[in-house]
Amino acid sequence: MNNIIQLQDVSKLYGFGDATTVAVEDVSLQVRKGEFIAVMGPSGSGKSTLMNLIGLLDRPTEGMYMLQGRKVSRLSAWRRARYRRDCIGFVFQSFNLLATMTSLENVALPLAYKGMTQTRRLKQAGNALERVGLADREYYYPNQLSGGQMQRVAIARALVNNPEIIIADEPTGNLDSASSRVVLELLSDLHKSGHTILMVTHNPELTRYATRVVFMHDGTIVADQSSSIGTVPDIAKKMYLKPKKTEEDDLEGVSALMDAVPQKDEKSAKKTKKPKKKSKSSKKSRSKKS
């Protein structure tokens, strides 16, 4: 009952008719407060779509979504915006800082939508920047910062509202390994201070910060494993370390995943073999068409 996020048979379809793509299919997921979940899976497996659904940027086509014990699957755009503002912080692969604003202004932006006064906003933004170690970069514009620094500013922006949930979709996708580490340390700090974190990553090394690793394939969750902090779960290694964590080797990644999944069969089978309208094979052929 203390699940902060609860998804029940959630699906997201794009398009219609013959061109329908099932991006997320009958996903059920419970996230407890304070978890750090790493979401993995090959490209196109629906990770971003799932994150957008959880982050209330999008509405599920079907299924039920409870956030903080309240049903949010059919909320109006306005209410979803309120939730995003107050409960959710986003970190994106491409940082998504506004180029015309300084770091401080970027970080303060979410507070503006709360109607906070400028002085309080900038003060709070300054604190957030300090938390990510960029107090000395307040007046830098994004193009004057390194990629790692930009992502730290983005993290400051995500946490400035003190949201319960932080969603990071491939936050290290554009960063080198040193910067990735810094970013993950920051997310880990946030995790320790009680935030619930969902992070999409292709880098199995980074799953060592997570308390749980979820694998997606073709829009479904095919494996879901808790992992103790500091260790990389076997399944992540199997999936990715062979093809050297690169995304262009997705096909190999998929076959590695397929090899890996049977070990967890009882668990994932339960999840994926609920009665449903479309068989998996028919869905695959459809998404190929699109």
Place this chain on the structure above:
Amino acid sequence: MMLKNNLRMALGSLRSSRGRSFLTMLGIIVGIVSVVTIVSVGEGVKRSIAGEADSLGAETITVLPGNQVERDETGTITSYNPLQSVGYSLTETDLAEIKKLDGISEVVPFVRVSGIPQLDEQTQMPSADVLAVSGDVPQVLNQEVRFGTWLEEDTSSSRRFVVIGSNVAAELFDELAPIGRSFHVNDQSFTVRGVFTDFPDTSIAPIAPDYDDAIFVSYEENKQVSSNGQNIYQIIVSPEDPSESAAVTERIHMTLLNLRRGSIDFTVLQRSDTVEVYGDILDSLTVGIAAIAGISLFVAGVGIMNIMFVSVSERTGEIGVRKAIGATNTQILGQFITEAIVLSLLGGIFGVLASLLANYFLRLLTPIEPVILPEVMILATITAFAVGVLFGTAPAIKAARKDPIESLRYRL
């Protein structure tokens, strides 16, 4: 609070794209400047003509062919259409009857003589008006003959004399006072007896011919010179007592009406009427041109809309980010509408300043004395502002409706 935030955000984003902001405002600025300048020039000209008419001094009555005016019950002219004179003319009988009336000191008929005056083979002046007149023209036109004298009824001389306007002296003879020099019209020889002082500049008043370009010949001479008979296009009457002007006007009107058995195909104007006619023409002119200027304001609005649509497309990524971090559709709408308002407001302020500047330079560099009417300025500014906000709304709505996920795909 939200308002202040919106304002700050709008100023920030306008500052960060100064070029585009300026272009957007330019439409509004040009719109306001054109409306204000056109109307103020019109007003200035109107006032100068009214002043001119006052300074005419001589209280004269003008008789014209055709019914060119409409009047309301009080006799005030409600519309004026000089084209109504086409096909009508005043006759020798009219002239004779008017001359018989009481209380009249001077009756001057004007007949336009066709023919081009020429000095020799090379030098001619096609733009000159040859006018056959009788009576004391200097008095009824309230203008002095500067060099030489006015035509006397002098039958002893075998030479035909003329008095010319200053432009004719300059163009045909290339001298200030070509007294005694001769030229030809339709193979008839004329000798210059006098040159008028420059007439006040009435070129803007469409019904007054430019007497600086005129050659005045004696009324009797015309019969020899002209082949197309006596077409009297104007009779100017000067009353003995200026204060009796209205009564004399009425008398002329009744006489002509009787001659024509009740059909009004003539026009009798007193000086006060003439001023009214000028004002009327200018008013409709000003309204017409202001309407065109109003269209330029509309175009300015379309420009704003266009540039804002481009701006919204370019800033799709930004909109996505703002929505992801919690902006509601209404807040995005508010932001873009605020931008439109700020742009329109700034455009309005700059437009007002620019029109003052345009006014200043017009006074400095041209003989026109534009008069800025505050109500026109205010109206133009409010209209420009409303247009800006109105046309900024559609792009703002488009921005507000953007899907956050789609928008986030765009590069910032």
